[in-house]
Amino acid sequence: MSDLENANPNRSSRALWVVLVGSVLLAVFVVIVLVPTLLVRAGIWSFGNGTFGRITHIDTSATAVVEKIRQLSRLESVNYTVDKIVEANKDTPGVPNFLAGDRMLFIAHGDVIAGVDLTQLGKNDVQVNGDSAQVRLPAAQILVTRIDNTRSRVYQRTTGLLVPADPNLESQVRQVAEEQIRQAALDDKILDKARDNARVTVTGLLYALGFKKVDVK
Structure with a gap:
């Protein structure tokens, strides 16, 4: 078998890893950034007063x-x-x-x-x-x-x-x-x-x- 043929499996493995890492990073970006942004724009999530946002507490003692x-x-x-x-x-x-x-x-x-x-x-x-x-x-x-x-x-x-x-x-x-x-x-x-x-x-x-x-x- 020639050297070129021996190198092809290694290249295929590296390409597969690149695809997997890229997919993981894309998924993290969607979950952390894109989804919350869409929820805020849709009015489902409000940082100040929403279902998943921070709650304001006022001391009324x-x-x-x-x-x-x-x-x-x-x-x-x-x-x-x-x-x-x-x-x-x-x-x-x-x-x-x-x-x-x-x-x-x-x-x-x-x-x-x-x-x-x-x-x-x-x-x-x-x-x-x-x-x-x-x-x-x-x-x-x-x-x-x-x-x-x-x-x-x-x-x-x-x-x-x-x-x-x-x-x-x-x-x-x-x-x-x-x-x-x-x-x-x-x-x-x-x-x-x-x-x-x-x-x-x-x-x-x-x-x-x-x-x-x-x-x-």
Whole structure:
């Protein structure tokens, strides 16, 4: 038998091995890459939320819910704006005002912010039962009362001929104006509005956390 004839069996064996290895590699590629890709495109397999994909777990224990709500900190749910005109007079008994009086007319523009301080929320204020959550919020309160200096001004100031202007009169008027602005907001039920808005915000947060039944008081 010639050398060429002896070499043919070896070549045939190598060719067979190449075919087998190639078939195995192709099968691995189909199983690992091609099949999952087709499943994802067909909507059968979703990496984020599918039958064979990863499952998202959200901690909805009472402690976790308390921490999530506390992260809202001081929830400013209502911003109330009001203008007030405050008049102040200083006089000396028995002396006409044009001689010893001091009169100021002040126009105050102020803001009152109300809300709920959620950092006061305690563990006993949250009850979790499966996909249901009950929350008892802290009472609504006035968080900020301030005079807007850029929009407030002394409209008129009249001082008697015999006395200097009192340098403390304006600060006293501002304090009175701030208190009147705060009272006007309270009279307009700002705390009720703050409470209702806070309930809406916290209710939305609990639904976003995955609860199906929510009761916020």
